[in-house]
């Protein structure tokens with residue numbers, strides 16, 4: 001059978017950009033800025049190991065927040081993980097010194113460069129900001145660090161000043177530049193234009209760090225990649241300051257299935273990663289959260305059940321097992337004849353159209369909404385594995 005997403009992918013034109021897009025996960029930095037989130041050092045170390053095993057390219061943590069964070073950063077750096085550990089600090093020499101004390105190989109420093117950040121937060125002039133940016137990069141580079149510089153609030157900065165700063169820090173030897181939409185005010189085409197403008201002026205690889213204040217974070221991050229960025233910032237479940245940034249699950253699945261970006265992500269860890277955060281914080285992700293939500297693979301309406309029972313791909317973008325989630329069907333007043341018939345067969349009753357109809361009507365008359373949920377997976381296992389192979393473009397036997 002053909003890939004059910006074939007035509008959708010034609011519209012997506014994924015095969016036109018199969019470049020590798022990297023992921024920096026900032027659960028331990030941006031994520032800890034979310035209300036209700038604070039990890040113990042053991043948890044931080046465990047999360048870092050799991051993110052590394054999952055396959056992210058960089059893991060960000062801030063050593064300047066507290067003594068504990070300093071210790072956690074140092075310990076995580078010592079683990080010798082595959083991912084780069086990025087020590088995130090302010091654009092100040094004394095902060096770079098903290099990164100050095102952690103034996104960091106990578107550091108990231110940030111400095112607000114929009115008019116409002118310069119005037120009302122930092123209270124410095126553009127000239128002072130430029131000088132501080134260049135001096136910080138030179139300082140970090142002279143101490144042998146690999147370095148990313150974040151032009152904080154870059155989306156709201158005066159474009160010519162933004163480019164001036166980017167060019168100056170490129171000259172000073174910066175290894176990556178992060179273009180953030182710090183307050184989440186871009187729309188995808190705007191993020192595309194912004195990143196394109198920067199990309200046309202400098203050669204340094206670009207990160208995109210997009211906030212979700214209006215709900216565009218993930219779309220904006222990908223628009224930035226279409227314009228030339230090659231690294232997306234994520235957190236588990238998208239937690240972060242205010243409404244957060246793109247979720248690791250959504251970004252990783254989109255990269256794999258919609259962008260066909262080469263990677264070795266262990267996507268089947270995604271649901272467990274989300275559960276881990278739930279366990280360690282006061283946050284319960286809403287049930288309809290894409291990929292990892294408890295309703296992400298539930299099917300309810302009668303017409304949906306009828307289709308799902310024949311072929312789950314009729315109403316699923318990718319199989320739940322691929323992302324460590326589970327498919328369930330919901331029985332209640334919407335179940336319809338097919339749903340009722342399936343319930344009968346589960347209960348060992350002979351299938352009979354009349355009885356199925358009567359049960360479906362009975363369920364409606366009860367007016368009790370959803371009555372029960374049943375996992376639906378094992379008998380479809382082979383089909384699911386084949387779907388997964390097909391969608392990755394592998395041969396199906």
Ligand code: HCA
Pocket residue numbers: 030033108109110150152153178179180181182183209211233241
């Ligand atoms: C912050 C600001 C930041 C930095 C992003 C980055 C933002 O909270 O320190 O370093 O890429 O959103 O601008 O998170």
Ligand code: CU
Pocket residue numbers: 030180182209211240241245
């Ligand atoms: Cu941020």
